[in-house]
Amino acid sequence: MAVQARYEQYEELSRQLGAFGAVKRELGRILPSECASGSAAVVTLLGRHGDMRMSKLAELLAVDMSVTSRHVAHVAERGWIERLPDPADRRSRILRLTPEGHLLLAELSRRTTHLLAERLGDWSEEDVTQLTRLMARLRAGFDDCRALPPRLPPPEPQTTTRTPATT
Amino acid sequence: MAVQARYEQYEELSRQLGAFGAVKRELGRILPSECASGSAAVVTLLGRHGDMRMSKLAELLAVDMSVTSRHVAHVAERGWIERLPDPADRRSRILRLTPEGHLLLAELSRRTTHLLAERLGDWSEEDVTQLTRLMARLRAGFDDCRALPPRLPPPEPQTTTRTPATT
DNA sequence: TATTGTTATACTCTATAACTATA
């Protein structure tokens, strides 16, 4: 039946999602000293989208603003960004890459693309494009519903133990 | 030129990889109490591949054995797996799911597939299959070369500051 | 001497809650 096949697809996708952390860790290992992955994300997003406020950055990072605040403080301490006052709202701060930040961004791009070129050198252009497109779509599917938290499925109709976790 | 286009593909893929943490965090939020994502990975891999030794599990998890040891201890304390002596090597231990572990595995599968069904319900079967296939291939590309650590690209030929990180 | 696995320590990322300053 089609439903059964679809759930097996989800199972398999779930396994790939679980194992995908290894890829991100590997990418993290090539980062420059002092620049952890959180810092790299801040610099990369500012380079991609331009100056923005904390709240906007938190949204793009898809993490709580408290986390964003810590990452931004770390990056600002190292001189890669500056925090300008927002003339429209004195509670807010505008984040902007410094010249040193742009240099770091170029270095990050160089290292990342080099590693990906090493690992994906034998991929067809179509496959790279497809993977990027499908990952973006999956992420968008999770972003969209971030307001409403994920719901659990209804409990099993069977009369078996339903919550093995809370033993 | 083609090389330039390829590097732009890598840039875009890199951004998607960076933003992908949000998907994994969302999947982590639906886990049962006491079962963190590390525990879920252990149970899932044992269910998928059957009984195995610590070293094999560490390889499948793609993390250091010390990390594996901690996750396994957590899972064993909750009765989801047992650690049997290995008759072939007394240093080693064979990991096996308990009946409670199988119940937990079923519950994990139920919750994960439900969430994916909610988020990917409008995807074509081809797209789901493609994404799974390409993620597996990308991960394999990183797994294969895990023995040799990722190498950094050669320094820029230009006479600019090459290491903005070590300011 | 080499390998399997455990433990101690330290670092990063994340979320929740309490707090300050401003709207």
Next chain:
DNA sequence: TATAGTTATAGAGTATAACAATA
């Protein structure tokens, strides 16, 4: 009263190094 951002605290994941037991 509500919002933008910060800080304190706690929990989870990971790696390195030192260690025990066995091969």
